[in-house]
Amino acid sequence: MRKVILIGSPNSGKSLLFNRLTGMHQKVANFPGITVDMASGPMQSLPDVTIVDYPGTYSLQPISGEEEVAVEHFKHALDDPQVVHVLCLIDATRLEKSVYFMLQVIRECESHGKRVVVLANMMDILKKHQISIDLEGLAREIKAPVIGISARTGIGFNDLVESLNSDINLDEKSVDSGIAEVPDAFLRGTAHQLARRYGPKGDILIKSQTRLDDFFLHSVFGGISFFVIMYLLFQSIFTLAAPAMEGVESALGWVSDWVVPAIGSQMARDFTADALFSGIGAFLVFVPQIFVLTFVIGILEDSGYMARAALICHKPLRVFGLTGKSFIPMLSGVACAIPAIYAARSIDSPRKRLLTYMAIPLMPCSARLPVYTLLIAAFIPQVTAFGGLLGMQGLAMFAIYFFGMASGLVVTGLVSRMSEDHYADLPFVLEMPPYRIPAWQPLIRNSWNRSKHFVTKAGKIIFAVTVVVWILGYFPNFGQDLAASWLGYLGLWIEPLFAPLGLDWRYGVAVLTSFLAREVFVGTLGTMFGIEGAEENMVPLVAQIQASGLSIASGLALLVFFAIALMCVSTMAIMARESESNTLTLKLFAAYGLAAYGLAVLTYNVATLFS
Amino acid sequence: MAISLWSLKVGDRCRIECFDDTLADSYRVRVMELGFHPGEVVSCVQAPAFGAPKVYRVSNTMFSLDEEVAAHIRVVLLTANA
Numbered sequence: 001m002r003k004v005i006l007i008g009s010p011n012s013g014k015s016l017l018f019n020r021l022t023g024m025h026q027k028v029a030n031f032p033g034i035t036v037d038m039a040s041g042p043m044q045s046l047p048d049v050t051i052v053d054y055p056g057t058y059s060l061q062p063i064s065g066e067e068e069v070a071v072e073h074f075k076h077a078l079d080d081p082q083v084v085h086v087l088c089l090i091d092a093t094r095l096e097k098s099v100y101f102m103l104q105v106i107r108e109c110e111s112h113g114k115r116v117v118v119l120a121n122m123m124d125i126l127k128k129h130q131i132s133i134d135l136e137g138l139a140r141e142i143k144a145p146v147i148g149i150s151a152r153t154g155i156g157f158n159d160l161v162e163s164l165n166s167d168i169n170l171d172e173k174s175v176d177s178g179i180a181e182v183p184d185a186f187l188r189g190t191a192h193q194l195a196r197r198y199g200p201k202g203d204i205l206i207k208s209q210t211r212l213d214d215f216f217l218h219s220v221f222g223g224i225s226f227f228v229i230m231y232l233l234f235q236s237i238f239t240l241a242a243p244a245m246e247g248v249e250s251a252l253g254w255v256s257d258w259v260v261p262a263i264g265s266q267m268a269r270d271f272t273a274d275a276l277f278s279g280i281g282a283f284l285v286f287v288p289q290i291f292v293l294t295f296v297i298g299i300l301e302d303s304g305y306m307a308r309a310a311l312i313c314h315k316p317l318r319v320f321g322l323t324g325k326s327f328i329p330m331l332s333g334v335a336c337a338i339p340a341i342y343a344a345r346s347i348d349s350p351r352k353r354l355l356t357y358m359a360i361p362l363m364p365c366s367a368r369l370p371v372y373t374l375l376i377a378a379f380i381p382q383v384t385a386f387g388g389l390l391g392m393q394g395l396a397m398f399a400i401y402f403f404g405m406a407s408g409l410v411v412t413g414l415v416s417r418m419s420e421d422h423y424a425d426l427p428f429v430l431e432m433p434p435y436r437i438p439a440w441q442p443l444i445r446n447s448w449n450r451s452k453h454f455v456t457k458a459g460k461i462i463f464a465v466t467v468v469v470w471i472l473g474y475f476p477n478f479g480q481d482l483a484a485s486w487l488g489y490l491g492l493w494i495e496p497l498f499a500p501l502g503l504d505w506r507y508g509v510a511v512l513t514s515f516l517a518r519e520v521f522v523g524t525l526g527t528m529f530g531i532e533g534a535e536e537n538m539v540p541l542v543a544q545i546q547a548s549g550l551s552i553a554s555g556l557a558l559l560v561f562f563a564i565a566l567m568c569v570s571t572m573a574i575m576a577r578e579s580e581s582n583t584l585t586l587k588l589f590a591a592y593g594l595a596a597y598g599l600a601v602l603t604y605n606v607a608t609l610f611s
Numbered sequence: 612m613a614i615s616l617w618s619l620k621v622g623d624r625c626r627i628e629c630f631d632d633t634l635a636d637s638y639r640v641r642v643m644e645l646g647f648h649p650g651e652v653v654s655c656v657q658a659p660a661f662g663a664p665k666v667y668r669v670s671n672t673m674f675s676l677d678e679e680v681a682a683h684i685r686v687v688l689l690t691a692n693a
Contacts, residue, residue: 059644063637094672096646184640192648200671209673210656219660311675315663324664428664428677429641 002049003040003082004164007074007105008089009098010056011433013121017089017151018053019442021045045161051087052077058097060104061184069345078112085115085164092120092133092148095199097431100191106144107182116144117163124150131202138198212435216308226312229305233296235394244288252281270479274527275470280463281526289373290366290454294335295447302438306331307430314428320409321416323347323428326356330408333363334401335450337571340365341578355416357579359408361566361592364401366454367518371562372400374522378545379555404563465513465520469527479530487528500601501561502554502608511561518567553607557600564596614688617665617681619655622692627651627684634683642680646670652689 006021008014018024022041043049055070062068077083088105090098102118109116120135139146145163149156182190215221256277263269300306306328314324325347333340340360347353364372376396384391472487473479481488491505498508506528514521522541529544566572566589576585613628627649630639646669647653656673657666664677 058641061637061640063641094670096670097672100644188640188643188648192651195646195670213657213666217657217659217663217666222659307675311664311666312659314677315661428675429638429645429680430664430675431645432666432673432675 001082002084003052003077003080004043004049005052005054005074005077005083005086006089007054007070007086008056008119008121009058009091009101011431012056012089012091012098013151014053014056014089017119017121017149018051020151020154020157021051045157046164049164057101059101060108075108078109078114083114085117087117087119087160089119089121091122092135093122093125093200095120095133096192096195099195099199100188103142103187103191103194104184106142107187117160118142118144118146119156119160120146120148121151123148123155124153126200129202131200133200134198138194141194141198209434213308213432216305217311222308222312226309229300229309231398233293233300235389235391235398236292236296239389239394241288241292244291245285248285248288252277252284256281267474267478270474271470274474274479274530275466280459280466280523284455285370287451287455289369290335291447291451293366293369294450295443297331297335298443298446299438300331302436302443304433304435307432310430311432317409320413321352321355322359322409322412323349323352324430325428326352326359329356330359330363330405333360333365335366336454337361337363337365337568338574341571341574344578351416354579354584355412357575357584358415358588359412361568361571361575361588362404362408362411362564364404364563365518365568367568368404368562370519370522371514372397372559374525374541374545375555375559376400377542378550379552400559400563403560407564465517466523466527469509469513469524473528473530501557501604502551503558504548506548507550507554507558511558514562514567518562521562551608551611553604553611556607557604560603561596561600564592564599566592612687613685615682616653616655616667616676616684616686617678619665619667619686619688620692621655621658624652624654624689625686626689627653627686629685631683631685634680638680642676642684645674646672647674647684653686 006014006018018039018041021043023044024039024041040050040052043051054074057070060071060074062071078086086105086109088102090102106116118139120133120138123133126133133148135146135148147156147159147163149160216225256273260269260273260277263272300309309331310324310327312324313327317324317326326344329340329344329347337360340363341357344353344356344360347356376393380393380396382391382393469487472490473485475486477484479485483492487509488505491509494508494512495505498505498511501507503511506525510521510524510528513524525545526541529541529548572585572589575588576582579585614625616625616627619625627647629649630642651669654668655665656668657675659665662678664675665681666673666675667681
């Protein structure tokens with residue numbers, strides 16, 4: 001088995017090339033720093049070759065955590081005797097950005113006796129604009145093969161395969177470009193000359209890019225369009241996902257009507273109706289929303305707008321001790337905190353990365369969505385205007401999302417002012433990717449994978465918790481009286497803790513179980529209210545909550561509690577790993593838990609005064 | 612006369628002269644790696660409001676640099692936007 005390393009600068013199309021060569025589905029986006037972990041897979045056309053994809057980096061002299069990881073692993077991999085080739089991907093349309101890195105890679109590989117094949121990507125764009133580039137001249141200068149390819153269209157793939165097959169038997173001595181001992185400063189000068197001499201002759205920057213930037217980065221319209229785009233993102237969660245949610249509800253109802261009456265045993269029938277269709281079914285209804293959210297964020301990334309959003313946010317975020325680069329992890333945190341914490345690696349300043357870690361758990365992640373949707377549906381009237389574009393429930397969702405984000409900023413602002421700066425701070429340098437029409441197929445695939453991951457990750461926990469809750473609520477009196485069940489006794493025991501929020505024991509139990517995963521709250525309530533049948537998902541559960549006498553003050557207190565508390569075990573595990581600090585994670589868990597409880601009590605009391 | 616890159620207005624073109632000594636080495640190296648070499652022609656293409664990082668074009672690439680970096684790059688103005 002041969003290994004081939006794939007390395008390149010950020011946003012050079014590396015993940016797309018990896019997917020094309022391996023047939024795998026790594027996340028692809030038009031934003032620098034999307035690949036934060038290594039991936040590997042066999043090459044489709046050469047099954048004995050494994051391609052290893054490394055995170056993008058501008059240089060082998062790292063200045064960020066992400067680059068350090070990539071460079072360290074890359075240098076270590078060059079010692080592996082199975083590694084025969086290194087594919088160095090450069091952006092043919094912007095050679096000056098890639099050539100210095102390419103020379104560094106060639107120099108490093110030469111010292112390890114590895115062969116480099118340079119892949120000049122995006123040849124399709126050069127062809128489209130009828131712009132020439134002298135790849136043969138570049139190859140002669142660097143004494144390494146340079147192949148023009150397009151990861152998007154597949155141009156040059158045959159030449160690449162041929163190159164990987166043709167020179168595997170060359171010995172290490174044949175690897176000599178003459179730059180093994182060249183110092184960095186000289187290499188930079190050489191790179192500059194090479195880019196000028198052999199780079200594309202002509203203007204590739206599309207005029208439409210500047211025109212779009214004139215609008216999206218305009219001092220007035222830029223800010224307005226930013227807020228409109230963010231609002232539409234949240235409203236789309238309701239508008240676009242609603243038909244699919246109704247579809248899931250109907251399908252569950254049909255299956256339930258068909259399955260439950262056919263079960264002979266009363267206990268099995270109760271279990272299927274209450275634990276499966278009420279508990280898990282209520283959670284499945286929210287999967288379309290997760291899909292839509294991931295899809296819309298994907299559009300923003302792939303279109304190139306995300307980098308503009310980071311730029312717009314930079315100055316305001318600096319007030320809170322963060323950087324514009326924190327915006328991407330924080331926005332990703334709206335989908336899920338786990339990929340958001342990974343994405344924070346691309347923040348080069350360790351201090352700002354740490355502050356971003358603190359903000360991410362307060363971002364309104366998709367696991368909170370079922371809880372918010374349920375509570376908003378129960379307490380906020382369904383009034384709409386402008387053909388459904390503006391709605392009370394959408395505005396309430398916007399407000400609670402805003403509250404979570406604002407809380408994150410307040411925390412980082414306070415911490416950045418209170419704590420001493422142990423790190424040398426790093427300024428903001430961000431590549432502006434060109435605007436592109438999003439690649440719909442990978443976007444849909446990625447949204448599907450995220451939804452699937454959400455279901456499989458949370459589904460197991462929800463199933464286990466739902467079964468436990470059902471057993472506790474069903475025995476010892478076989479579901480005759482919930483208040484006299486084991487769950488009832490447990491709820492009554494902890495009720496004093498939730499009494500200051502105006503919540504009875506059932507909500508207390510649901511909150512406790514949601515510490516495993518927030519969305520469990522909905523399933524637990526479904527089970528606790530003993531809703532039966534298919535129609536027993538969203539609407540009946542909302543009706544039950546309204547009928548339970550829960551006040552709007554308690555509903556608001558619950559919303560605030562869920563907005564602040566750090567309740568996801570998986571997030572805590574990833575944060576401890578990425579920050580290399582169990583203490584930080586435990587401190588955040590305790591601090592956010594106490595703050596959530598205190599603010600919820602405050603909200604309940606204030607809201608009670610006005611209701 | 613050399614001025615700072617940050618002081619450019621949208622549409623201005625300049626040639627990079629040198630870097631201030633106060634710019635950290637790692638960042639001087641990084642901006643050079645990205646194409647901001649002494650002698651290179653750079654133009655300012657966007658200057659969003661509220662002191663947000665400005666967008667500069669170097670060859671066929673656009674980068675946004677904030678004041679902390681751009682203020683330390685010394686340039687000579689070639690053409691000013693009318």
